[in-house]
Amino acid sequence: MTNTPAKQGEFYQRDRRWHPPAYDKDYKTSVARSPKLSLISLENTPSEITGPRFGHGDLTPIDNDLLSNYAQPDQSPIGERIIVHGRVLDENARPVPNTLVEIWQANASGRYRHKKDTYLGAIDPNFGGCGRTMTDENGYYYFRTVKPGAYPWRNWVNDWRPAHIHVSVFGSGFAQRLITQLYFEGDPLVKTCPIVATIPDPDAIEQLIAKLDMNATIPLDTIAYKFDIVLRGRRSTLFENRLEGN
Amino acid sequence: MPQTLEYLKETPSQTAGPYVHIGLAPGAAGFQIYDQELGQDIAGPNAKGERIRVEGLVIDGTGSPVKDVLLEVWQANADGIYPHPEHAGHDTVEEGFRGWGRVITNFETGEWAFDTVKPGGLMGRNGQMMAPHINLWIVARGINVGLNTRLYFDDEAEANAADPVINVVEWEKRRETLIAKRSERDGQTVYRFDIRLQGDGETVFFDI
Numbered sequence: 168m169t170n171t172p173a174k175q176g177e178f179y180q181r182d183r184r185w186h187p188p189a190y191d192k193d194y195k196t197s198v199a200r201s202p203k204l205s206l207i208s209l210e211n212t213p214s215e216i217t218g219p220r221f222g223h224g225d226l227t228p229i230d231n232d233l234l235s236n237y238a239q240p241d242q243s244p245i246g247e248r249i250i251v252h253g254r255v256l257d258e259n260a261r262p263v264p265n266t267l268v269e270i271w272q273a274n275a276s277g278r279y280r281h282k283k284d285t286y287l288g289a290i291d292p293n294f295g296g297c298g299r300t301m302t303d304e305n306g307y308y309y310f311r312t313v314k315p316g317a318y319p320w321r322n323w324v325n326d327w328r329p330a331h332i333h334v335s336v337f338g339s340g341f342a343q344r345l346i347t348q349l350y351f352e353g354d355p356l357v358k359t360c361p362i363v364a365t366i367p368d369p370d371a372i373e374q375l376i377a378k379l380d381m382n383a384t385i386p387l388d389t390i391a392y393k394f395d396i397v398l399r400g401r402r403s404t405l406f407e408n409r410l411e412g413n
Numbered sequence: 414m415p416q417t418l419e420y421l422k423e424t425p426s427q428t429a430g431p432y433v434h435i436g437l438a439p440g441a442a443g444f445q446i447y448d449q450e451l452g453q454d455i456a457g458p459n460a461k462g463e464r465i466r467v468e469g470l471v472i473d474g475t476g477s478p479v480k481d482v483l484l485e486v487w488q489a490n491a492d493g494i495y496p497h498p499e500h501a502g503h504d505t506v507e508e509g510f511r512g513w514g515r516v517i518t519n520f521e522t523g524e525w526a527f528d529t530v531k532p533g534g535l536m537g538r539n540g541q542m543m544a545p546h547i548n549l550w551i552v553a554r555g556i557n558v559g560l561n562t563r564l565y566f567d568d569e570a571e572a573n574a575a576d577p578v579i580n581v582v583e584w585e586k587r588r589e590t591l592i593a594k595r596s597e598r599d600g601q602t603v604y605r606f607d608i609r610l611q612g613d614g615e616t617v618f619f620d621i
Contacts, residue, residue, distance in 0.1 A: 175499070181620065186426045187557035194428075196555030199474035200610050206620035207582055212537040214548050214563075215621045217497035218487065219513035227448055237446055258421045267451075271436025281432045282443035283481070283520065295446045297436045333429065333436055340499075341487050342621045346552055346559060348427040362428060365557050371425040397421045 176402035177211040178342045179258060187365035194361045195322050215342040221267045223301060230299045233272075233312035237295030244294035246275025246313030250391040251349065252383060254306040255336060258400030262306025263343075268396075269299040269335040270310055270349075277318030277328075286318055311389065314351070322361050329356035329363065338398040349394050350376045426559065429552035433483045434517065441517045455486060455529040457509025462491025462533070465602045467564065467593060468526035471518070471551065474611030478523025482553040484516040486527060493533030493545070531566065531602075537577050544572035544579070551608065561619045564606050567592045582617050590616040 189201035209215070229236045234243055251270075255263040273279045273296065278288035280296050294313065302308045315330045332349040350357050357363055357376065366372050374397075383391035434442040440450055456464075471479040489495050489512060496506040506512075518525045529547075537543040544565055551560040565573050573579055573592065582588050593604035608616045 181423065183558075183620065185422055189557055191557065194555070194557070197428075197557060198555075199477075200479065200553065200555035201474075201557075202560070202615055202618050203474075203611050204587075204615050204617075206618050208620045209578060209581065210538055211621070212543060212578070213495055213500050213535060214487070214489075214543070214546070217495040217500050219511060220497060221451070225449060225451060230447065237444075256421060258423060260419075260421055269436050271432065279432045279435060280442065280444055281435050284432060295435075295439070295444060297439055297446060299436075299447075299451075333427075333433070335429075335436060341548055341550070344485070344550055344559060345424060345426060346429045346433075347424050365427075366425050371422070374422065374424055375427070397424045399423050400420065 175339070177216065178340060178399045178401045181399060185368060185371050187367070191361070191365045194365050197365070211342060216340045218337060218339060218341040218343070221265075221301060221337070226299055226301065231308075231310045233294065233296065233298045233310060236298060238293035242293045244274065244291050244313045246291075246294075246316075248311070248389045249314050250309060250311055250383060250385070250389050251332065251377065251394055252307070252309035252380075252391060253377075253394040253396060255302045255308065255338075255396045255398060256306055257398050261400075262302070262304075263338055263398055264302055264304045264306055266302050266339065267299060267337045268302060268308050269297070270312075270332050271297040272312065272315040272332040273318055275313050275316050277316030288316065288318060317356055326361060327356055327359070329354045329360050334394075334396065336396055336398060340401075343398045345396075345398060347396070348375060351392060352376055352378050426557060428554055428557055429483065429559075431481045431554040433481075433552060437483060438515055438517050452485065452513060452515030454509075455488070455511065455514035455527060456490075457507065457511065459507040460490060460510045460530045461507060462530040463602060464528065465531050465604060466526055466528050467547070467604045467606055468524065469606040469608060470523050470525070471553070471608045471610065476612075478518075479553055479610070480518055480520050480523040482518050482523075482525075482551060484525065485550045486514045486516060486529070487548040487550070488512050488529065488546075489532040489535050491530055491533050493535035534569075534572055539577075541577040542572070542575065544569050544576040546576075546578075549608075556610075560610075561621050562608065562616055563591055563619070564593050564604075565591050566595065566604065568595050587617050590614060
C-alpha cells in the first residue's frame, strides 16, 4: 500500500440526456437491441471505482502509428496522412494520465479490414486500421493515420457514414469506460448520419467533431486534427472518508 | 452575469459498430497486428480459486443471438480483491491476475465463452458484503451506450440473497436474470449466462 496515489472518490452521475438513448427508430439496428426496461441506478462500489490498468509494457512503440504499424517495409497506406491528437480530461478538466486509448477505422476507400466487411471499396495492403496508445502524465495522446473514407451502410437504402474514427478509452475506473466516434470538421455527411443523429443535443454532436489544427500539422508531411476526450469526473476523496465529497 | 459551474461535459457515446473487433480484438477481425492482444487471459496462471468457464448468448428483442457483440469482464480475485491500487489489499493479488478480459462471440452462432476463476465476495457500500460477481460491459452495433450488468452465481444463494446490489432490483422476478447457472461438463465447472437485451426475461442493466 505504499507509493499509491491519493485516493479518489466516486464518479459523478452520467448525464444520460447528453448521451444517445438506447432506442432510436432511425438507427434501425438499435430497435431490437435496446433494453425496454429502465436501467437500475447504482451507487459506486469498488467494482465501479476500480478498473483494469495498463502499462507501456502492454504496447509496442509503433502501435499508435497506423501509417506504419501494418505497412510493408518502405511502403505507406494510400490516403491523406493525418495526425489525430488531443487530451483525455475528466469533467473537472483534470487530465487523465496513463490511460489506454484505442482507435479503429476504415481505410481511405471506406473499407474495413474485417472479414465481415464486404463493401466494394479496396482493401489497402498497407493499412490495418487499428492503433492504441497510452496518454502521458498530462493526459496527452496522439496517433498518425490516414483520413478514413465515407462508406455506405444498410440503414435507409442510401445512408452513408461520414468519415469517422472509433475511439475507446478506459479511464481510471470501470465506470469511466467509453466508446465513441470522432468526426471531421467540415464533413457534410455528419448532418445526414442516423448514428450521429442518435445524439439529442447539437452541442453534444459538436463535441465529437475534431477540428483542423494547422498549428499541429507537419509542413509537407501530415495534416493535424485535434480531438479532446472528456471522461466522467469524480469527487476527490473516497466515500468511506468523506461522504460529502468536496 | 450569471455564475457558471464550468464543468466539462462527458464525451457523448457512440455505437461500437459491427467492426469493433478491428480495434479491440483484431485477431477476431481476421488479422494479426500486435505482439500481444489485450484481454486474452483474465486470471493468469497463478490465480488461486476454482477454475470456471462462463458461456452464453446475447439475445436481441427478436429472440435472435447477437453475433457481433463484444463483452468486457472485470472481476475480483478469489479473495474478493481487485488488482487496482484503490482497492485495499491489491498488493496481495497473484502475479499475472488482471481480472479483466475481452470476450468475442462466434460470428456464426453468437455463442461466447471465457475461462477464469470464480471471484470472492467483497465489501460494498456501508459495510455490506457483496456476493461474488463478475462485472460485464456489452458493446455492439445498435447499442448506443455500452450496457453494464453483473453476473452472480447460482451456488451462492445465501450470499446473493443478502447482496445489496441484487436487492436494489425491486422486482424479485427480474433478479434471476443476473444469476448464472452452474453445471459440470467433462469435469469442468461451467456457468451458463444468457443476456437478453430486450423483451421477455430482459436482463437487468445498471446505470453505474
